[in-house]
Amino acid sequence: MSDITQARRALVARILEERGEASRAQRRAAFDGAGLPEPLRTLIDKVAKYAHRITDEDVASVRSSGVREDEIFELVVCAAVGQASRQYDAALVALDIANGKDGHAARDS
Amino acid sequence: MRLAILDSGHGFATKALFALIRVFSGQPVLDVIKLVKYRADFYGGPMSRVTHGAMRGPSAWSVGDRELMAALVAKTNECTWCTQAHAAVASGAYRDAARVSAVLSDLETAPIEEPLRATLRLLRKVTREQTVAPEDMRAVLAAGVSPEQIEDALAVCFAFNVIGRLADAFGFVQPGPEAFEAGAKYLLARGYR
Numbered sequence A: 001m002s003d004i005t006q007a008r009r010a011l012v013a014r015i016l017e018e019r020g021e022a023s024r025a026q027r028r029a030a031f032d033g034a035g036l037p038e039p040l041r042t043l044i045d046k047v048a049k050y051a052h053r054i055t056d057e058d059v060a061s062v063r064s065s066g067v068r069e070d071e072i073f074e075l076v077v078c079a080a081v082g083q084a085s086r087q088y089d090a091a092l093v094a095l096d097i098a099n100g101k102d103g104h105a106a107r108d109s
Numbered sequence B: 001m002r003l004a005i006l007d008s009g010h011g012f013a014t015k016a017l018f019a020l021i022r023v024f025s026g027q028p029v030l031d032v033i034k035l036v037k038y039r040a041d042f043y044g045g046p047m048s049r050v051t052h053g054a055m056r057g058p059s060a061w062s063v064g065d066r067e068l069m070a071a072l073v074a075k076t077n078e079c080t081w082c083t084q085a086h087a088a089v090a091s092g093a094y095r096d097a098a099r100v101s102a103v104l105s106d107l108e109t110a111p112i113e114e115p116l117r118a119t120l121r122l123l124r125k126v127t128r129e130q131t132v133a134p135e136d137m138r139a140v141l142a143a144g145v146s147p148e149q150i151e152d153a154l155a156v157c158f159a160f161n162v163i164g165r166l167a168d169a170f171g172f173v174q175p176g177p178e179a180f181e182a183g184a185k186y187l188l189a190r191g192y193r
Helices: A005-017 A024-032 A040-049 A056-064 A069-098 A103-107 B004-008 B012-025 B031-037 B044-056 B063-076 B080-094 B097-105 B114-129 B134-142 B147-170 B177-190
Strands: none
Touching (some): A005 A069, A024 A069, A040 A069, A040 B147, A069 B004, A069 B134, B012 B031, B031 B044, B031 B147, B044 B063, B044 B147, B063 B080, B063 B097, B063 B147, B080 B097, B080 B147, B114 B134, B114 B147, B134 B147
């Protein structure tokens, strides 16, 4: 099987824990989809829930609020990876239960 | 694209690479390439290892099957850019564009194998509803799909739930069909590295 476990863990560690233009706290908040001020909150919320509805104005208003483009780049990446991770982790737990394994024990890193 | 840095913030060597791509492919550089090459140590590098593993790593699913999964996840997220891009790759991998368009227009009536259909249904539910129950997994297992195949399909689902969100958030510009065809040929020859 393809097994992306290590590569995915490395991606999440890189975007959340290593050096970035946005603070670690902001990147974590974007990943979790919680605790960001407006207008950033609206943009990050849309990335997670319905990214196709994001408009030029959503991004422009974040930029006008003083958030630099490199920070927006990082925070949007964190939001996308965070949402996809929640879906993926929930699905793996369901698979482990269906397969007769203890989800948490089997997947613990 | 909505961030100027993603269009033109690359270093000299990357800009030179883009010029070469334009000359040799005769096509504009796709926005997804501009994204993965921008500060590649942050996103493009680590993400390419995930995507390449999911799409080209060892799996009981064919490359065509996995590209079709990518296209269906993109369609579920209403990401037009990724749907077109990966429909083109899947069509090339299968050498069967009709199969791909049948799945994308109606998964339930498309002439495909039942294990693949059950797996695509699962990915659609994970993507649309964010979560699935053990019963959903049992339905896929009962269709003859192995747990390893489900995990491989979920890896594709993960990668394209990331990429589609970025395509829509950053506002990837829709190129002509020839650019997607050229991109599909590249992805079939070289993968996502």
